[in-house]
Amino acid sequence: MANSGKKLVRSKSGLRMVSVEEKDNSPFLLEEPPWVPDQQCPTCIQCNHKFDLMKRRHHCRRCGKCFCGTCCTEKVPLPRMGFVDPVRLCDGCVDVTKKENEFYNKHLKLLINGTFLLLTGGDVENETSYCQLTSSHREVLFSRQKPDKNNTNSMEWVHDPINFESIQEAVVQSCQNEIQDGDNGGILPKSITIRYKYIDEMRELKLTVPDETSNRQAMAWLKAMEKAVRIIQTSNGPS
Ligand SMILES: [Zn+2]
Numbered sequence: 001m002a003n004s005g006k007k008l009v010r011s012k013s014g015l016r017m018v019s020v021e022e023k024d025n026s027p028f029l030l031e032e033p034p035w036v037p038d039q040q041c042p043t044c045i046q047c048n049h050k051f052d053l054m055k056r057r058h059h060c061r062r063c064g065k066c067f068c069g070t071c072c073t074e075k076v077p078l079p080r081m082g083f084v085d086p087v088r089l090c091d092g093c094v095d096v097t098k099k100e101n102e103f104y105n106k107h108l109k110l111l112i113n114g115t116f117l118l119l120t121g122g123d124v125e126n127e128t129s130y131c132q133l134t135s136s137h138r139e140v141l142f143s144r145q146k147p148d149k150n151n152t153n154s155m156e157w158v159h160d161p162i163n164f165e166s167i168q169e170a171v172v173q174s175c176q177n178e179i180q181d182g183d184n185g186g187i188l189p190k191s192i193t194i195r196y197k198y199i200d201e202m203r204e205l206k207l208t209v210p211d212e213t214s215n216r217q218a219m220a221w222l223k224a225m226e227k228a229v230r231i232i233q234t235s236n237g238p239s
């Protein structure tokens, strides 16, 4: 069902899976960069080695710049560009991409699975809501109950959906100091405020871990949301 609106496209870098309609693409999807023309790069931009018949050019698939084989060796999955197979990346792009892939493999799944949180914002005051990112990554939904896959008609909403691309910031308000995020030692948040654009005004929605369940799942969801907002603000290159 999630893949029904997808198509395969072939580019000079490989096969990509994208949405049939551009408007349906994940907000995390990056466009392929234009490749720097060969004549503009006589030498590797990292080690300065001159290109010739023995030392060939390679374009990094993420930033599109020219490198020699030694500076652009690793092939890494790049789901943000929709590539089906791992692609060749320069060292700087390898670092950024590996961090993002951890987000894809772990945090994005948490966001889609969803969790119960308390909402405050607009005319909603401390109301319990099941919060989840849609599988297209385009919207965050706030339902009264945990959605039942077999019965989607009787959904009751606590708050209107938020278009993910309209989110400008996710600001952490308070943390549960003693609870550390296992993998990277970061501290898990207890509440965050999302600032998002609605037509031409800025709105806020505060998401808080319910007291009675000072649970890891809800905190990990908030952490994942914070990461998602940060990732969407990073562009193609390692800067
Ligand atoms: Zn080089």
Ligand SMILES: [Zn+2]
Pocket (backbone or CB within 6 Å): 060, 061, 062, 063, 064, 065, 089, 090, 091, 092, 093
């Ligand atoms: Zn690169």
